[in-house]
Amino acid sequence: MLKQAETMSLPESRALHAKVRDFMRRWPPGAIGEELDAARESLAVEIGRHQAAVNPGYARLCALQGGRFVHAIDFPAVPTDAFKVTRVAAFPEEEAVAVFRTSGTTVGARGRHDLRDLGTYDQGALAMGRACLVGDLERVHVLVLGPSPRTLPDSSLTHMNALFARELTPAVLRAREPAGGPFFLEGETFDLAALDELVAAALVEETPVLLLGTSFAFVHLLDALGEERLPLPPRSRVMQTGGFKGRSREVDAAQLRMRIARMFDVPERDVVQEYGMTELSSQCYERTAVDASAPAGVLVPPPWMRVVPVDPETLRPSSSGEGLARIEDLANVDSVFAVLTGDMVRAHPHGFELLGRRPGAPPRGCSLAIEELANMRERAS
Amino acid sequence: MTGVTQLDVEEAEARTLALLGAAKDCVYDTQLRQALVSSTGLSAEGVYLAMTEHLEHSPSRAEIARLLRSRLPLEHEATVLLSANVFIGALRALVVAAASAERVRVWPSSREGELARALVARMDASWLQLGERDDVASLGPGALHAYARESTLQQIEERLPPHVRLYAHGPGFGAAFVEADAPLDPAASALARDIVPFEQRGCLSPRIVMVEGDEARAAGFATALANHLRSWEQRVPRGRLLTDEQQALTRYANTWAFAGTVAKGSGFVVVHAPADAPLALCPPGRAMHVVATASESTFRERLTPWLAALTMLGSWHGALGAGPLGRARTAVLGGMQRPAFDGPVDLRTRGVFLTDTGVDVARSPEILHDL
Numbered sequence: 001m002l003k004q005a006e007t008m009s010l011p012e013s014r015a016l017h018a019k020v021r022d023f024m025r026r027w028p029p030g031a032i033g034e035e036l037d038a039a040r041e042s043l044a045v046e047i048g049r050h051q052a053a054v055n056p057g058y059a060r061l062c063a064l065q066g067g068r069f070v071h072a073i074d075f076p077a078v079p080t081d082a083f084k085v086t087r088v089a090a091f092p093e094e095e096a097v098a099v100f101r102t103s104g105t106t107v108g109a110r111g112r113h114d115l116r117d118l119g120t121y122d123q124g125a126l127a128m129g130r131a132c133l134v135g136d137l138e139r140v141h142v143l144v145l146g147p148s149p150r151t152l153p154d155s156s157l158t159h160m161n162a163l164f165a166r167e168l169t170p171a172v173l174r175a176r177e178p179a180g181g182p183f184f185l186e187g188e189t190f191d192l193a194a195l196d197e198l199v200a201a202a203l204v205e206e207t208p209v210l211l212l213g214t215s216f217a218f219v220h221l222l223d224a225l226g227e228e229r230l231p232l233p234p235r236s237r238v239m240q241t242g243g244f245k246g247r248s249r250e251v252d253a254a255q256l257r258m259r260i261a262r263m264f265d266v267p268e269r270d271v272v273q274e275y276g277m278t279e280l281s282s283q284c285y286e287r288t289a290v291d292a293s294a295p296a297g298v299l300v301p302p303p304w305m306r307v308v309p310v311d312p313e314t315l316r317p318s319s320s321g322e323g324l325a326r327i328e329d330l331a332n333v334d335s336v337f338a339v340l341t342g343d344m345v346r347a348h349p350h351g352f353e354l355l356g357r358r359p360g361a362p363p364r365g366c367s368l369a370i371e372e373l374a375n376m377r378e379r380a381s
Numbered sequence: 382m383t384g385v386t387q388l389d390v391e392e393a394e395a396r397t398l399a400l401l402g403a404a405k406d407c408v409y410d411t412q413l414r415q416a417l418v419s420s421t422g423l424s425a426e427g428v429y430l431a432m433t434e435h436l437e438h439s440p441s442r443a444e445i446a447r448l449l450r451s452r453l454p455l456e457h458e459a460t461v462l463l464s465a466n467v468f469i470g471a472l473r474a475l476v477v478a479a480a481s482a483e484r485v486r487v488w489p490s491s492r493e494g495e496l497a498r499a500l501v502a503r504m505d506a507s508w509l510q511l512g513e514r515d516d517v518a519s520l521g522p523g524a525l526h527a528y529a530r531e532s533t534l535q536q537i538e539e540r541l542p543p544h545v546r547l548y549a550h551g552p553g554f555g556a557a558f559v560e561a562d563a564p565l566d567p568a569a570s571a572l573a574r575d576i577v578p579f580e581q582r583g584c585l586s587p588r589i590v591m592v593e594g595d596e597a598r599a600a601g602f603a604t605a606l607a608n609h610l611r612s613w614e615q616r617v618p619r620g621r622l623l624t625d626e627q628q629a630l631t632r633y634a635n636t637w638a639f640a641g642t643v644a645k646g647s648g649f650v651v652v653h654a655p656a657d658a659p660l661a662l663c664p665p666g667r668a669m670h671v672v673a674t675a676s677e678s679t680f681r682e683r684l685t686p687w688l689a690a691l692t693m694l695g696s697w698h699g700a701l702g703a704g705p706l707g708r709a710r711t712a713v714l715g716g717m718q719r720p721a722f723d724g725p726v727d728l729r730t731r732g733v734f735l736t737d738t739g740v741d742v743a744r745s746p747e748i749l750h751d752l
Contacts, residue, residue, distance in 0.1 A: 086640035365582025
């Protein structure tokens, strides 16, 4: 039986954050095994019980589902849609140190994720970034094909990019950057001259570049440059995130990877996909840049995260290994640790693969589908 | 309306009455009803409800007269594409086309075409025939009455030759309003009556209700509605939902359990959402999104962004003027799924405006967005 309290106190929150950070140190990226699984399970249950006790919304969802809450999988996952319609947080609004928002959504409201403590987020992000992007590189210059946090302060991706730029690039290289930092896309305008200048310097010194960007940004850069190339120094890597579905076309992920590799003159294995979202505090990566045996297309979560494909109707683990991604992120201390995304995934031994949207049967009848409403509004705007 | 030729009114009336008679014959056709259970996914009781209480085989003489007055300009040939509609919609679609064309060709739905085929078979009329759906680019001069999803209608608009007049009927939804002086339980009972038919898959089906008053009043209405839907589950069990429909309901229920309160049964979901949450429509499948609202004007204001998709406004007193809310029909609660038999169900039809006295025809695919 889950007892109801009012809100998670700051000391309680800090204690849980400390446990999660200890977990991150104890089980760094790449760790696997039964002992890890047991430790993660134990901490997940502790966090889940705490969240159900202090968050009335989560308590209602637990009550709706019913049953006993013994294992992590017993706790219901909150659909990402909930972040668009209400505040998903177990603490007062004024205590938020960061509020991340999703980009414009099709139903008009932007999702928000309030964070009370960025330390856990940053620790986890850096651990995964170092493990999956930097690897054995001695030094790297992080450049971002995206906006600066000044212009997009409520984007978790922008925050992470800035974190990497600050923490992974040596000070001596940061000193060469423009005053606003290594951010080369504002709105829809690329600052190619500045990017070119830093890449040229890196080429001379043979300093690998870690270029971060969204698939959207890369597609637009490819469109802008046409057949031109922007070769990066040897051993450089590219991190791309998000799919691309424009108003007029859809770009195949494999094609995009190939075109990125060609434009920047890097091996395709060094074009690494990242998977994250505003509603989570942790990220997943392909490991192709740091592990020669890692399969392309398989995303690996950090040890403090578990991705479970669930049957979209029952929301129980799928027997086929394919289903909607239920993500348990221990770093979501002050919101909800279990999140139900809208992404279909297939399980792999130590990770998962993103599947495209499966076309369902055509809807019956003539009642408006939510997607149709969104499309109508988009065309009218 | 001057200068526009229409089908002779006596011929139009004769065809209408013949189609209505054919529909009446279908009501107690048990073989047809069994086929509809299989194709629609409705329960046997759901098909029976649709056939006996929603198939429009006995409109009033006044309604028929109004329908005939607003019949469309005469075409030599009309094609009726029934791609997406609730099955009983085939009758009205055929009546509207039959009243305005010398010859009518029917392209029934590939999934739920039984009633359309049964009507054509019973009519056995030389002017009415079944056809296999073909590329609209191949149509000869005449009209196309298309009942389809938005994406299909857009494809049709791109491919339709200029000599074919398009009457497009797309998806829509209904919205309900419970006035401050409406008795909650009777209003909830009436709205449940509007939710159940066709498992809410109709273009008039209500998908949101705003209750005038405070949160407590909205909560009381939500509870009453849940009770009535629970009762309906005993009398007319919910039929089979598509996988996507079930998934949408589950996700909807879980999202709003977190953000609001949810009453859920084996065959329904009722959400009471906070008034300050973003407005949402429930998915089909016997669900309802209940929100408190300060007044009728707030109700109208909140619906304005969805104007283009709104087809029906229901209220306890039935006194809502459609006014600035576009071309939605209006009805009392309990009557949202029984629109007057006076022309196409959907008054938003692209390509044509229906007026009280006749028809103004405009060929403008952008009409929806001008509303």
